[in-house]
Amino acid sequence: MIGLLASRGSLERLQIEQLGIGQLHWSTANYAPPQELALWDGLVAMYEQGLVRAVGVSNYGPKQLVKVHDYLKTRGVPLCSAQVQFSLLSMGEEQMEIKEVCDSLGVRLIAYSPLGLGMLTGKYTSSQLPVGPRGLLFGQILPGLQPLLKVLSKIATKRRKTIPQVAINWCICKGTIPIPGVKTVRQAEENLGALGWRLSLEEQIELEYAASSSPRKMIQNVFQTR
Secondary structure, eight states: OHHHHHHHHHHHHHTOSOBSOEEESSOSTTTOGGGHHHHHHHHHHHHHTTSBSOEEEESOOHHHHHHHHHHHHHTTOOEEEEEEEOBTTBOOHHHHHHHHHHHHHTOEEEEEOTTGGGTTSSOOBTTBOOSSHHHHHHHHHGGGOHHHHHHHHHHHHHHTOOHHHHHHHHHHHTTOEEEOOOSSHHHHHHHHTTSSOOOOHHHHHHHHHHHHTOSSOOOOOTTOOO
16 A cells, blocks of 8 residues: 555654645545545554554545544544645635634644745835745735735734744644744744734634635645534
């Protein structure tokens, strides 16, 4: 099975005996439905053979998430996690439905892109955009983010935190496990400042209201299923 080969390859490269978690990066339901069951069976095999302590999925929508959860349950394998794009820029109806499904099934939601690819760091402006394809996306969304960035900045100043720390903490307050990307040790150290405290309910509501006023939303992963 592909899952077994991949996990064994990872174990060999990492020089460890067991992976903490093995996740499917995305569902094939949108373009190759017959492959889906084989991939689920791969998760079962990895778990049963002790190659991973837990299994999870990524980019699964609410309906497909229930399906994989129920299938794994019949095989005696608990679904541990569901990794999806989730942030103040990705809190639309479908993402919140995924969160509700996770809560009802006892699955932990792992939030990737909690800083909106960098738009929630305060580093970029409409006149200072990243190069490449990201610059095109940022140019469409950033002009309407000023109300949200203003609130993030206000709370950061009040809390003696940075804007990224506030944005990451919002994800934590929503019961998710955020996994912000880092390129430097300094960024990793800064992200740690999002731990050990919590935004008040009033601050969360204020952030969400400001985020909802943005005219353009983050583009969701095209591989995310329903």
